Amino acid sequence: MLQEKRHDLDAEKRKELVQRLVVELSRLGGDLYYQPTSQIALQIRQYVDGDAKLTAEEKALLAPLSQRDIEVLLSLH
Template sequence: MDSVKRKQLIDRLLHDISRTHGDLYYQPTSAIALLIHKSIQNGAALNADEKALLASLSQRDIEVLLSLH
């Protein structure tokens, strides 16, 4: 269940980031994962439960989750 929630949160963060970075389509997954990872580290409009769920993810973990999309 946590994995599904993580994927949903990553998708939400990706959507939020894409609003300010219109060229994400042309970026490598590693660059997008880095943006998402930094967003998580900065708190990115996440509640405490969401932060706790995503806190343990590395940039590589995020890349893998993005590749499942």
């Protein structure tokens, strides 16, 4: 049960983190509104792998996510 709560908490943190990265990318690179979700997910993955200033915990949360996983998180918003 504790492990399940931990998983839910991590999932919620991932969603919030992905949304924060969308805001950061919008500020850096312009309008993401009309771009396909797959393109935004790719940009997030590249940003995370490159210039994003993330804590060790944030990096650990995003490390196991594929581009497709990020697309799913974006679609849940």
